[in-house]
Amino acid sequence: MNSLISPHILVVDDDPDLLELLRSYLGSNGFSVAVAADGVAMRAELAARAPDAIVLDLMLPGEDGLSLTRALRVSSQVPILMLSARGEELDRVIGLEVGADDYLAKPFGPRELLARLRALLRRGQTPVVVPQSAEPALARFGPYQLDTLGHRLFKDGAELSLTSAEYDLLAALVAHPNRVLSRDTLVDMLRGYDRDPFDRSIDNRVTRLRRKIEADPAAPTYIRTVRGEGYLFNPKGSDA
Structure with a gap:
């Protein structure tokens, strides 16, 4: 995202009043905003201009938000903030599992949505600092190389x-x-704002990440669970 250009946000919701509210509110806070009422309109907007982030309602006519998120994740890593009128924990878990980056239950305050959008955009813009080494932009563990400038992960040279x-x-x-x-420490590192103490989004992210880097996600060696305390990263990927 170019800091000299207004971030472009795509809001997808079938409530015309909400679309107009968010178009006006986000626009007054420095964003360029496009809106869509369903999946068909969303795809047309995506073809016209790639957004910096998407606000996507879970319950849409036709193709729902979960299906649209799955389809997006095949070819795009654009940050997705998912909305749901039901606010059920299962909805939130499934939304995060399929690739949404954050979740907000309706009704919500526009200021909270704005704060979360800004946090998502900051995370996509600023790399997490890693210890300095001979190759400061490349952290290695096992067959993996983490490019902290490009925000990419490689395994034996192939990008994941x-x-x-x-x-x-x-x-x-x-x-x-x-x-x-x-979990609280990780929330503080990754979120930048207060969260429900029972929020399980960190656990869901760990589950998704293990599926991608662990030989056996059920018996992880890189990202280990320390019962009652949190998670430990072992770069050796072994019991040693």
Whole structure:
């Protein structure tokens, strides 16, 4: 995202009043805003201009938000803030599992949505700092190389697809090897604003990330669970 250009946000919701509210509010706060009422209109807007972030309602006519998120994640890592009128924990978990970066239950205050959007955009813009080395932009563990400038992960030279949320979590863990990080600590590192103490989004991210880097996600060696305390990143990927 170019800091000299207004961030472009695509808001997808079938409530015309909400679309107009967010178009006006986000526009008055320095954003360029496009709106869509369903998946068909969303794809037309995506073809016209790639957004810096998407605000996507879970319950849409026709193709719902979960299906649209899955489709987006095949070819794009654009940050997605998912909305849902139901606010059920299962909805939130599924939304994060399929690749959404954050979740906001309706009704919500426009200021909270603005804060979360800004946090998502900052995470996509600023790399997490890793310890200095001979190759300061490249952190290595096992067959993996984490490019902290390009926000990319490679395995034996081949790039792996990560969402921005998955990348941020991995970068935070890699920056603190062999140290137990509690869920609250990780929330503070990754979110930048207060969260529900029962929020399980960190656990969901860990689950998704393990599927991509662990030989056996059920018996992880890189990202270990320390019961009652949090998670520990072991760059050796072994019991040693």
